[in-house]
Amino acid sequence: MLAMQYTVRLPEEFDETQIRKHVAVRSPLFNGFPGLRHKFYLYDADENVYAPFYIWENAQYAQEFLLDNLFNGVSQKFGRPRVRSWQVVAFDYGELKEDPGYMRSAIDKVPSNESVGMQMEKEKARHDKVLASPGLYMHMVLLDPDRWEVGHFSFWGKAEQAPPINADCIDEYAVLKSYRHLEGAA
Numbered sequence: 001m002l003a004m005q006y007t008v009r010l011p012e013e014f015d016e017t018q019i020r021k022h023v024a025v026r027s028p029l030f031n032g033f034p035g036l037r038h039k040f041y042l043y044d045a046d047e048n049v050y051a052p053f054y055i056w057e058n059a060q061y062a063q064e065f066l067l068d069n070l071f072n073g074v075s076q077k078f079g080r081p082r083v084r085s086w087q088v089v090a091f092d093y094g095e096l097k098e099d100p101g102y103m104r105s106a107i108d109k110v111p112s113n114e115s116v117g118m119q120m121e122k123e124k125a126r127h128d129k130v131l132a133s134p135g136l137y138m139h140m141v142l143l144d145p146d147r148w149e150v151g152h153f154s155f156w157g158k159a160e161q162a163p164p165i166n167a168d169c170i171d172e173y174a175v176l177k178s179y180r181h182l183e184g185a186a
Contacts, residue, residue: 001037001088002059003142003153006081007051008074019043019050022077023176029070030179035061038138038180040155042103042173050078051173053103053153055088055140086142086151089120090127094136099178100155106167107151110143123150130154135161 010019023041030039038055056062062085065071074081110119123141130139135157142151155175156162 001091002056002062003086003088003140004054004056004062004083005051006074006083007049008078008081010048010050010078012048014048016043016045020176022050026070026073027177027179033070034064036065036179038178040100040103040178041176043176044171044173049173051171055091059085084144086144088140089143089150090124090141091138092127092131092140093138094131094133096135096137096157098157100137100157100175102156102159102162103154103173103175104156104159104162104165105151105153105169105171106165107149107169108167110148110150112148116143116148119150123152127152130163133161133163 027039027041030036035057036054037057038053040053042051042053043049044051054062054065056065066083110116120141120143127139127141130136130152137155137157139152139154142153143149144151152165152167154162155178159172
């Protein structure tokens, strides 16, 4: 799996009402999009930042999206954003079954004095402990081998349910809407 995110600082006149309308129009276009496991429509009201987060089955599907007219629509509306991507080291769902309302990412450098494999084993152990937290929808450990950063990305019912975390870079977003590819027929 591959995780991907871009952020767009919205114009001052583009408020939360307008971004919610944008999400309502755009979200149906992703239904059944090949290789898309999850998409979260994220918004930081304090910074007026729109920051969609994607989980793809593999890098090929992510690339196809970046070359598709759906992504071109983002570039035309807001300018071409810089896109971050990470390898998924660990990914699991928590106890929360309904859509999350809050997302937090915490990114740190991978220490250079320890093997990356040993560090990722420690991160997986930390991941396993987070999974027992009440209010957790999903948690993942991500690795950026270009910047040698490790990220803990978690989705919660409410911000108050997320335990404190210490990291170099912490971002918090409201989840405006989420999409999850459902396997099989109901």
